[in-house]
Amino acid sequence: MTVNKDLRIKKTQRSLQEALLALINEKGFDAISVKDLTEQAEINRATFYRHYLDKYDLLDKNIDNMLLDLGNTVIPKNMNEIIGKDGEPSPMYVKLFEFIFENASFFRTMMSKNGISSFQYRLIVIMKDYISMAIDEFQQQQNSMHTQKEIVINYITYAIIGLINYWLESDMKYSPQHMAKQLSDIAFSGPLSTLGITKKDNR
Structure with a gap:
């Protein structure tokens, strides 16, 4: 029953x-x-x-549940889930894009021009928190960082949000694994390096 x-x-x-x-x-x-x-x-x-209670309660609970599921699915448990093996995409990024793919109608609607503006803001806040926690857990010596932590957090967060938006707007023409590989290459090698551009090229 x-x-x-x-x-x-x-x-x-x-x-x-x-x-x-x-x-x-x-x-x-x-x-x-x-x-x-x-x-x-x-x-x-x-x-x-x-x-x-009303339509606002329906919206809030749906957003809360989706973001909770996203965090439970994607947040890394160890360093291997962030970095992954050589030549392979970060498992964390694979999980992220697979989750977006499985819930595409929700994310596409919420992040569209007719969507909910507060949803993307909440997504940004949560991603910043997860990235900050990952840095604190795996970067034991903060003074060894070459860039301020908050700048790194914002760079990574908005890069991920931008790619998610692009992917949804392009009707997800690439697979989650492909998107995860591209993001991994950019994150770990830098955007210019992935384009084959180095400092010596400008000398």
């Missing part, structure tokens, strides 16, 4: 998430009503209010 109830709850929540994404794409979040959501999801208002 409990299993069936849990399945019904998950089905209802999934239907409402799909309805939310479809309606955001269609007319933007501000124009959506609870009536729109229940009609799109084919449920009644009483069912909606058993799960959520």
Whole structure:
């Protein structure tokens, strides 16, 4: 009985998430009503209010759950998950792009022109926190860094967000593994080096 109830709850929540994404794409979040959501999801208002207070609660809980799942999936547990083997993409980046791929409709909608502006901000904040924790854990001697920590954190964060946006906007024409390899090469070798440009070329 409990299993069936849990399945019904998950089905209802999934239907409402799909309805939310479809309606955001269609007319933007501000124009959506609870009536729109229940009609799109084919449920009644009483069912909606058993799960959520209003449309804002629905949005916030969906964002919270997605970002929590992202962190649990991607955050590295050891140095090998960051660096990986020679010639192979960082396992952390592979997990990141695979997660985006598996939840493409959510990320594409949230980061689109009709999307939720606060979502990308929250994604940036969370990524900065994860990157900062990784640096603190694996860079034991902070004074050995050649660049200020906050500059490195911002550079990596906005590079990742930029690539995610580009990938979604290009309809994910490259595989998650390909994107992870490109990001790994840029992150560990530097953007100019990946283009074959060195300082001596400018002398």
